[in-house]
Amino acid sequence: MAKVFKNRLLVRRLVLTQLLAVVVTPLLFILSSGVAAYSALVGALIYFVPNLYFVYRAFKFSGARSAKKILRSFYAGESVKLLLSAAFFAMTFALVKPLDVLALFTGFIAVQASSWLTPWLTAGKNT
Numbered sequence: 001m002a003k004v005f006k007n008r009l010l011v012r013r014l015v016l017t018q019l020l021a022v023v024v025t026p027l028l029f030i031l032s033s034g035v036a037a038y039s040a041l042v043g044a045l046i047y048f049v050p051n052l053y054f055v056y057r058a059f060k061f062s063g064a065r066s067a068k069k070i071l072r073s074f075y076a077g078e079s080v081k082l083l084l085s086a087a088f089f090a091m092t093f094a095l096v097k098p099l100d101v102l103a104l105f106t107g108f109i110a111v112q113a114s115s116w117l118t119p120w121l122t123a124g125k126n127t
Helices: 002-029 034-058 064-095 101-121
Strands: none
Touching (some): 002 034, 034 064
16 A cells, blocks of 8 residues: 555656646746747647546556556556647647747657656655
């Protein structure tokens, strides 16, 4: 039970770190232009929203008896995450005008990079 709690705590930290990146990244672009700021926000959300769905699906089940459900949930969550990301990118390129493509991809990569850095940033923290 303690391990499940610890894993959920790590996932909560990951989501909060990503949310912080969603907020901070567009603020860094606001000095450049409004188009760059909202493009960075859209890019950040293109990563964050599908990842929230994945986190929900992936951590829906726990325990050794649920191993098959957990595995199926991971695969389904990752598949839907990829499809949602592709659909969001397609909708963005089709519907959002004007668009700063560099800021869009910077926002996307910034949130993704924040998830890579989360274990390092939270190393040694128990709560």
